[in-house]
Every structure is written in C-alpha cells, then in structure tokens.
Amino acid sequence: MKDLTGQQRHAEAYNLITEEGPQFPDDESDVYYLRSCAAARMGRADLAVTLIREALARGHWYGEVFLRRSPSWGPLQGTAGFEDVARESLARQRAASAAARCSVVGEQLGPEPYRAVVAFHGNGGNTRESLSGWREVVHEGRLLVAVQSSQWIARGRAVWDDEDKALRDVREQYATLTAEYALDVGHLIIAGFSMGAETALRMALGGTVPARGFVLLGMAGPRTADPASWLPFIEKRRQSGLPLRGYLMVGANDDDGVRREKMTRLADFLTSHGIPCGLEVLPGHGHEYPGNCLSTVRRAFAFINSDDP
Incomplete structure (x- = not known):
C-alpha cells in the first residue's frame, strides 16, 4: 500500500485496500480512511466523501487531526460534501472527549x-x-x-x-x-x-x-x-x-x-x-x-x- 502510494499508483492502492480490507475487521476505520485517501488522490472527491459517510454510518469518525491535516484530504477542504461529513465527525469527537x-x-x-x-x-x-x-x-x-x-x-x-x-x-x-x-x-x-x-x-x-x-x-x-x-x-x-x-x-x-x-x-x-x-x-x-x-x-x-x- 505505502509503496503504491509513493509511486502515485493510487488506483491500484485503492483496489488493494478495498479487496484486502475485509480481512481486518478490527481496523475497519483505518480501511475506510485509506480508501478515502486513495480516492481523493485519484481525483474522485465524490467517492472520497461517500466513503467517509459510510464510515460514519458504521459508527466510526475522524478528528481534527485527520480532517484538517491529512494531505490526501487537502483538496476536499471547503467543499460542501466534505464539510458536511466533517461537521458530523467533529461533533462525535467532542462528545467522546467529554465522556x-x-x-x-x-x-x-x-x-x-x-x-x-x-x-x-x-x-x-x-x-x-x-x-x-x-x-x-x-x-x-x-x-x-x-x-x-x-x-x-x-x-x-x-x-x-x-x-x-x-x-x-x-x-x-x-x-x-x-x-x-x-x-x-x-x-x-x-x-x-x-x-x-x-x-x-x-x-x-x-x-x-x-x-x-x-x-x-x-x-x-x-x-x-x-x-x-x-x-x-x-x-x-x-x-x-x-x-x-x-x-x-x-x-x-x-x-x-x-x-x-x-x-x-x-x-x-x-x-x-x-x-x-x-x-x-x-x-x-x-x-x-x-x-x-x-x-x-x-x-x-x-x-x-x-x-x-
């Protein structure tokens, strides 16, 4: 995965993590994150946001560090779809911190x-x-x-x-x-x-x-x-x-x-x-x-x- 990303072979990286990801159910949150990052690198902003939304629906969320500092998600900043899932994700982060x-x-x-x-x-x-x-x-x-x-x-x-x-x-x-x-x-x-x-x-x-x-x-x-x-x-x-x-x-x-x-x-x-x-x-x-x-x-x-x- 890292080698493919380093070589800018993002479509291959996306396919690999999509195929192999189900073998690691305990790491489902990371699998969604990596798939979304690869999609964003492929220029598929719509798919990247859809994957984040799916992760949220399965109970996962990503905090400020991921949402605002991830290089892969940089191009998504400010877009309506991304900001929508970001608001939900950050709300869950605040709730977790308080608890x-x-x-x-x-x-x-x-x-x-x-x-x-x-x-x-x-x-x-x-x-x-x-x-x-x-x-x-x-x-x-x-x-x-x-x-x-x-x-x-x-x-x-x-x-x-x-x-x-x-x-x-x-x-x-x-x-x-x-x-x-x-x-x-x-x-x-x-x-x-x-x-x-x-x-x-x-x-x-x-x-x-x-x-x-x-x-x-x-x-x-x-x-x-x-x-x-x-x-x-x-x-x-x-x-x-x-x-x-x-x-x-x-x-x-x-x-x-x-x-x-x-x-x-x-x-x-x-x-x-x-x-x-x-x-x-x-x-x-x-x-x-x-x-x-x-x-x-x-x-x-x-x-x-x-x-x-």
Whole structure:
C-alpha cells in the first residue's frame, strides 16, 4: 500500500485496500480512511466523501487531526460534501472527549485499601488496550486502572500530545477513582506504554498520581531522547521528600534498537539523580506490549518494592 502510494499508483492502492480490507475487521476505520485517501488522490472527491459517510454510518469518525491535516484530504477542504461529513465527525469527537473516563478491573483483591496499578495507553490507543496490555497485574492481586486521554483523534484512538489536557484528564479521573476505591498509596504503581509511558513519568514525578514507583514500556515522546529535560520534574519530586523507584522495559527490536539506547540513557540519568531505575530488554519484541509478561511484571514490582522496610 505505502509503496503504491509513493509511486502515485493510487488506483491500484485503492483496489488493494478495498479487496484486502475485509480481512481486518478490527481496523475497519483505518480501511475506510485509506480508501478515502486513495480516492481523493485519484481525483474522485465524490467517492472520497461517500466513503467517509459510510464510515460514519458504521459508527466510526475522524478528528481534527485527520480532517484538517491529512494531505490526501487537502483538496476536499471547503467543499460542501466534505464539510458536511466533517461537521458530523467533529461533533462525535467532542462528545467522546467529554465522556473520557478511566476503566477499572480486578480480581481477588482482598481487603481495602487496594494495591493498584494506574496505566496509560500509548498514542493512538485507548483504555481497552491498556487493560489488555497490563492484564497480568491483576494476577498479583492488584486493581488495574486504565486512564483514558480525552484527546481523541479518531474512534478508539487518543493521544497525550497536549500536556495541559493530559494533566486535567489524569487529575479528574484519579479523583473519581479515589472517591470510589480506597487505595494503598504506599504501594501505588503507575505504568505506561510509548507516549503513555512519558506521560506516566511526568505524573509520577509531579505527584499528580502519588505513585510509589513506575513501570515504563517502550517509552516514546519529545523528552525520551533528552534526559536533562526531566530535571525540573526531578527537582519537584526531590522537594516532596517522597521516595520513587522505576523499572523500564523495552523491546530489543524496538525502533531497530534505538529506543533501547534512549531508555538506557534515561534509566542511568534518573538513577544518578536519586531515582533508582531498573532496565529490562525484552528479546524478540518491538514496539508492543509483550503479552504473558507476568514474570517481567513481578521483577518490576520486586525492584520497586526492594527498599520497603
């Protein structure tokens, strides 16, 4: 698909995704988007808009980023048909943003207060993916909480790019959580994947979530490659006087090994500034949740709790 688009063979790309798309029902929204983009590139504005309308009818929608920044949809801007579906799509985005809330699962939790893991999905993800990716923690008798960003870019896909909105979402959802559950803040762990990992670290260092430790998987974001940019956050944590430990995990094949180097530097930097960090490289994995990671989760928790009295 990418090769055909790069070669300006848009009709072939359209036919390919139309034929192969039904094999990927979980990616139906993306299939409609790619078909519409190919149609627009072919000069078929009518077909491009029809496909967006069909996607809306099936419950999908596309946010501001897709609607206004997609190069393929650039020629459609301002046309009556496109603006009609754009209004509907943006209305659904606003409704989804207003309804963002955390999700909670747990089993055999025992008496209150509960030990909990508060998880952050990656960019383009959602709470369902967080609950699936970190599901192993419930086997350790912990409450698993997945925080949902309100920065939706499409149905089922949200990002953490706006730090102020991320802070607001986390504060509101954590307040709701603590109103419903008594948590053991002395053993609260915050976890995150990709950009959600960078967001989780900000929240842990800043005390937005009073975490005892953090577990970061495949961390990505503007600060990941620049450990020194965390100094103001580290200083704020130091002033609180509260202990904090972390555990970083990264796939050996993530970004061809580049992400492993970035996370190694970050782990060393945090450790040298008073926040001990372990690091584990996951063989055979890329930028993904590892699955069946109970042993890895246990090692992370053991490291975080290793200085318990």
